[in-house]
Amino acid sequence: MNGSSHLLSPELINRLGNLQLKARMAAEGAMTGLHRSPHHGSSIEFAEHREYTPGDDPRHIDWKAFARLDRFYIKVFEDETNLRAWLLLDCSKSMAYASGEESKFDYAKVLAAACAYLLLRQQDSAGLLTFGDTLDPHIPPRSTWTHFNEITEALVRKEASGKTDIVKALDWLAGSLTGRSIVILLSDMLDVREDVLKLLKQIRSRKNDVAVLQILDPHEVDFPFERLTEFVDMEGERIVFADPDGIRAEYLRLFSEYCDGIGRECLRNGMVYRKIVTSMPHHEALLGFLRAREGRK
Amino acid sequence: MNFGFVNPAFLWGLLLAAVPVIIHLINKRRAVRHEFSAIYFVELSNKKLSAHLKLKQFLLLLLRCLLIALLALLMARPYTQPESLKLAGNGQKGPTAHVFVIDVSASMSALLDDKPLFNTARKEALRILAGFPESDSFGIVPAGVLAAEPFEMSFDRGAAIRYIEALEATPAGDDLPAALESADVMLQSASQENKSVIIIGDFTRVGYDVQALPWGNSDEQPETLLVDVRKGQAIDNLALTELRAERSYFTGSADWNIKISAVDYSDKNVSSLPVSVFINGENSANGFIDIAAGATAEKEFIQRFDSTGAVSIEARIQTDALASDNSRYLALDISETVRVLVVDGEPSDTTYRDEVFYLSRALDPGGLNRARLLPEVITPDRLTPAVLNEKDVVFLCHLAVMPADMGAALSEFVKSGGGIFISVGKNTDADSYNANVPALLPGELRYSIKAGEATADNQAGTTLHLAGLDYSHPILDIFNDENAASLYAARINEYYTYHPDPSREKETILKLSNNAPALVAMRYGKGMSMFYAGTIDRDWNDIAIQPGFLPLIQESALYLAGFSGESLSPGAVVGGNIEVALEKSVAPRQISTPSGRKLAFSVADNSAVFNGTDETGIYSTEMDGRSRLFAVNFDTRESDLRQEEASRIEAIFGKEAALSALSGTLPGQRDEKNNELTWLLLLIFLAELLIIRWLN
Numbered sequence: 001m002n003g004s005s006h007l008l009s010p011e012l013i014n015r016l017g018n019l020q021l022k023a024r025m026a027a028e029g030a031m032t033g034l035h036r037s038p039h040h041g042s043s044i045e046f047a048e049h050r051e052y053t054p055g056d057d058p059r060h061i062d063w064k065a066f067a068r069l070d071r072f073y074i075k076v077f078e079d080e081t082n083l084r085a086w087l088l089l090d091c092s093k094s095m096a097y098a099s100g101e102e103s104k105f106d107y108a109k110v111l112a113a114a115c116a117y118l119l120l121r122q123q124d125s126a127g128l129l130t131f132g133d134t135l136d137p138h139i140p141p142r143s144t145w146t147h148f149n150e151i152t153e154a155l156v157r158k159e160a161s162g163k164t165d166i167v168k169a170l171d172w173l174a175g176s177l178t179g180r181s182i183v184i185l186l187s188d189m190l191d192v193r194e195d196v197l198k199l200l201k202q203i204r205s206r207k208n209d210v211a212v213l214q215i216l217d218p219h220e221v222d223f224p225f226e227r228l229t230e231f232v233d234m235e236g237e238r239i240v241f242a243d244p245d246g247i248r249a250e251y252l253r254l255f256s257e258y259c260d261g262i263g264r265e266c267l268r269n270g271m272v273y274r275k276i277v278t279s280m281p282h283h284e285a286l287l288g289f290l291r292a293r294e295g296r297k
Numbered sequence: 298m299n300f301g302f303v304n305p306a307f308l309w310g311l312l313l314a315a316v317p318v319i320i321h322l323i324n325k326r327r328a329v330r331h332e333f334s335a336i337y338f339v340e341l342s343n344k345k346l347s348a349h350l351k352l353k354q355f356l357l358l359l360l361r362c363l364l365i366a367l368l369a370l371l372m373a374r375p376y377t378q379p380e381s382l383k384l385a386g387n388g389q390k391g392p393t394a395h396v397f398v399i400d401v402s403a404s405m406s407a408l409l410d411d412k413p414l415f416n417t418a419r420k421e422a423l424r425i426l427a428g429f430p431e432s433d434s435f436g437i438v439p440a441g442v443l444a445a446e447p448f449e450m451s452f453d454r455g456a457a458i459r460y461i462e463a464l465e466a467t468p469a470g471d472d473l474p475a476a477l478e479s480a481d482v483m484l485q486s487a488s489q490e491n492k493s494v495i496i497i498g499d500f501t502r503v504g505y506d507v508q509a510l511p512w513g514n515s516d517e518q519p520e521t522l523l524v525d526v527r528k529g530q531a532i533d534n535l536a537l538t539e540l541r542a543e544r545s546y547f548t549g550s551a552d553w554n555i556k557i558s559a560v561d562y563s564d565k566n567v568s569s570l571p572v573s574v575f576i577n578g579e580n581s582a583n584g585f586i587d588i589a590a591g592a593t594a595e596k597e598f599i600q601r602f603d604s605t606g607a608v609s610i611e612a613r614i615q616t617d618a619l620a621s622d623n624s625r626y627l628a629l630d631i632s633e634t635v636r637v638l639v640v641d642g643e644p645s646d647t648t649y650r651d652e653v654f655y656l657s658r659a660l661d662p663g664g665l666n667r668a669r670l671l672p673e674v675i676t677p678d679r680l681t682p683a684v685l686n687e688k689d690v691v692f693l694c695h696l697a698v699m700p701a702d703m704g705a706a707l708s709e710f711v712k713s714g715g716g717i718f719i720s721v722g723k724n725t726d727a728d729s730y731n732a733n734v735p736a737l738l739p740g741e742l743r744y745s746i747k748a749g750e751a752t753a754d755n756q757a758g759t760t761l762h763l764a765g766l767d768y769s770h771p772i773l774d775i776f777n778d779e780n781a782a783s784l785y786a787a788r789i790n791e792y793y794t795y796h797p798d799p800s801r802e803k804e805t806i807l808k809l810s811n812n813a814p815a816l817v818a819m820r821y822g823k824g825m826s827m828f829y830a831g832t833i834d835r836d837w838n839d840i841a842i843q844p845g846f847l848p849l850i851q852e853s854a855l856y857l858a859g860f861s862g863e864s865l866s867p868g869a870v871v872g873g874n875i876e877v878a879l880e881k882s883v884a885p886r887q888i889s890t891p892s893g894r895k896l897a898f899s900v901a902d903n904s905a906v907f908n909g910t911d912e913t914g915i916y917s918t919e920m921d922g923r924s925r926l927f928a929v930n931f932d933t934r935e936s937d938l939r940q941e942e943a944s945r946i947e948a949i950f951g952k953e954a955a956l957s958a959l960s961g962t963l964p965g966q967r968d969e970k971n972n973e974l975t976w977l978l979l980l981i982f983l984a985e986l987l988i989i990r991w992l993n
Contacts (some may be wrong), residue, residue: 094334094335095334097332097333097334104334188334190334190335190337192337217334219333220334220335225329225331227324227327227328227329228324228325228327228328228329229328229329229330229331230328230329230330230331231331231332231333231336231339231340232330232331232332232333232336233332233333233336234332234333234334234336238336238340240336240339240340240343241325241328241343242339242342242343243350243354246346246350246354247339247342247343247346247350250342250345250346251338251339251342254338254341254342255335255338258338
């Protein structure tokens with residue numbers, strides 16, 4: 001336990017323990033389902049192909065490349081022991097929406113902690129940036145195991161509030177990144193400004209890996225409301241009086257188009273995109289993300 | 298026109314029409330407040346659909362309000378009611394005497410909407426009766442030829458109701474004038490000051506064309522209420538109006554032409570209407586008939602009767618609104634075969650110059666041996682008293698000399714019931730006839746006169762013709778000016794004269810254009826003789842080559858045999874009398890009706906009369922050991938169901954009464970609008986379903 005632990009209330013400690021437990025369970029569950037890898041326990045990142053020469057380890061021959069080109073190529077790996085990962089967590093009020101027991105925010109926290117756990121266990125460094133409409137003090141990436149506690153403690157302390165301003169967070173990050181990093185954005189992506197995708201592309205263009213995990217509530221996806229409803233904006237003062245039965249089809253069409261649009265843009269630009277509904281078990285969400293990332297490689 | 302509701306209390310239900318609006322407002326107030334994250338998309342969806350949605354929701358709301366309002370209206374049972382006559386009996390003028398005149402004629406049996414008109418008449422009479430106060434008295438007069446006895450003025454409402462309930466339409470014609478007379482007598486006997494007549498019927502143009510009302514136009518005339526049970530609706534009707542039978546003279550007198558007339562009392566043409574003929578109940582012929590709208594068409598069948606005796610004939614068309622006039626009946630008495638002896642006084646090797654060439658063919662057309670008349674031709678040398686045996690009629694054609702013994706035999710033959718037809722010619726020895734058969738002649742035979750000669754008997758001295766045929770004579774009753782034209786066209790160049798015997802009773806059947814007798818009949822004993830003042834061949838005239846010659850000769854032979862005029866049995870229109878002459882016959886005791894009832898004849902003087910014809914069809918009795926049939930037919934006047942013009946009704950019964958008859962709705966009757974409302978309700982319900990489907 002680090003030095004800040006004395007500031008934690010018993011409730012926070014309990015929550016911290018829960019979060020860490022959930023994160024570990026999610027991470028271990030995901031790893032069990034992953035069934036890999038030849039580089040288990042080491043942080044290896046693919047760099048380039050090189051023509052095979054006698055003496056090369058035949059385990060590194062790229063058989064797919066051989067199938068395509070009829071020539072032997074050796075995969076050359078780059079040691080990324082110093083890989084840095086940034087976990088960007090959307091802490092706006094909309095993330096607090098919960099149709100069930102767990103809000104999008106709580107769900108995102110578990111995923112963030114699980115990612116940190118996986119990264120630190122691989123001796124990579126992980127940092128955390130939480131944001132709403134303002135930027136919170138960030139936790140820079142470090143690779144010490146105790147850093148996990150620091151990240152999870154920060155996550156436990158954080159409450160969802162304010163408006164979404166992903167642009168501000170990405171803008172700051174774009175200016176702060178040095179060297180190659182992995183950026184994992186955990187947000188409901190309800191900040192519909194085009195600048196969000198622009199900045200993500202910009203970060204990606206600097207050879208950073210970008211992953212967008214769009215955390216959504218089942219009610220946002222299915223819109224199951226029936227009675228006449230006054231919908232109140234969680235991040236503002238807007239009130240919309242609507243007959244859910246009447247607008248359901250149109251809502252579902254618009255929302256689905258929006259999410260699909262983000263996904264398409266991410267994939268087109270070599271980013272990983274996962275739409276995660278909070279009804280999904282954490283480890284499955286994480287496994288899906290890891291598989292998507294693996295598939296991108 | 299009044300407007301009202303049968304159950305006005307249900308109109309409170311109209312307030313329920315506000316329920317959907319209230320529910321809508323409550324729902325709006327009770328709208329769930331829900332903090333939501335993806336409100337941007339909710340807002341966007343709402344904006345896009347809002348205009349359409351609001352319109353549909355408004356329509357839905359409106360339809361639901363209408364639906365409830367209509368339900369409330371439906372339960373309140375709205376109606377329209379024509380301005381009814383303010384009948385005195387409505388309690389406004391004090392005690393009143395009412396007389397119901399109810400049409401019970403056959404046309405009231407017609408179906409409208411599958412219900413007999415009389416059912417409506419009965420129902421309306423009871424309904425109107427129930428509306429009058431206890432202080433009013435009632436009389437009821439059924440109008441019709443076969444109407445029951447009237448219900449005299451009474452305060453006994455129960456008895457009046459029972460009387461009306463027992464009334465039925467009759468198969469006979471109407472008799473409105475007599476019914477109105479009875480009503481007038483009843484009203485005059487009533488003590489109340491206020492009086493009214495309620496006429497309930499179908500207002501056909503035939504039955505209601507009353508020339509004058511018995512109470513005239515005096516100030517004391519009763520108020521008149523006309524109740525049209527048809528509400529002005531048209532009823533199409535096809536009717537058989539005539540069924541007759543005529544001998545088919547040109548194919549043989551065993552053949553008869555069955556002629557049927559059918560009328561289309563509608564404004565639509567009828568094509569290929571099936572017509573059937575039944576002989577003694579067996580279907581013998583079928584055909585089709587086309588009838589133009591409002592016109593009459595005829596259909597003819599040829600029927601051969603091989604056996605003698607009474608025959609019933611029924612013509613039938615398919616049943617329509619008025620079933621009674623879709624059948625028509627005829628009774629025929631087919632006579633025994635008549636054995637005819639033809640004495641050829643001037644035979645010739647050239648057949649057409651033979652004296653009896655035309656006569657023998659007229660008696661047996663075509664020699665087909667299908668005639669009811671069986672002629673045997675002999676020459677004078679074979680004429681003996683013995684050949685008269687087993688003959689019914691003798692034609693003596695240009696027999697030159699009448700022998701004494703033969704004259705005596707012929708006289709005796711006629712006296713005992715035979716018939717003789719004497720024609721003359723250039724060789725006729727008048728003296729021998731005058732001497733030997735004076736009883737068979739209309740007078741003393743004298744000589745022949747040529748048409749061109751100006752003599753005392755033939756002043757004109759020109760070609761002669763037949764003239765002034767008496768169509769009422771049994772021999773000529775089949776003729777009319779049209780089919781007798783050929784007889785009128787015949788030219789007579791020479792004829793024989795006689796000195797009339799004023800003591801002898803004679804029937805001049807044919808006469809010439811100069812009034813000289815051409816064919817004369819005389820009774821002698823039980824038989825009859827006929828004198829033809831010319832040649833039976835073409836020597837003196839060309840009557841023999843005229844088409845009319847065949848029926849003339851055949852009818853003459855039948856007349857001489859005592860059968861002519863008896864073939865068509867006397868019939869009657871239903872409600873009329875069947876009368877049978879009893880000259881030689883024993884009065885019949887009973888008559889069987891078509892439905893099998895046995896009823897009695899009433900006998901008076903020389904006739905037997907049956908006056909109980911209350912159904913159409915064939916009635917039968919036994920006379921002289923033979924079956925006799927009588928056809929009783931529907932009154933064709935009742936078949937015309939077209940209604941009287943409004944102006945005519947107005948002229949007869951007065952403007953106010955006429956209005957009530959022809960308004961289409963019975964006076965005082967509420968015309969409920971439930972059907973219309975129900976359809977509207979269903980329509981709105983469907984519209985609501987469509988909009989709900991549209992919303993989803």
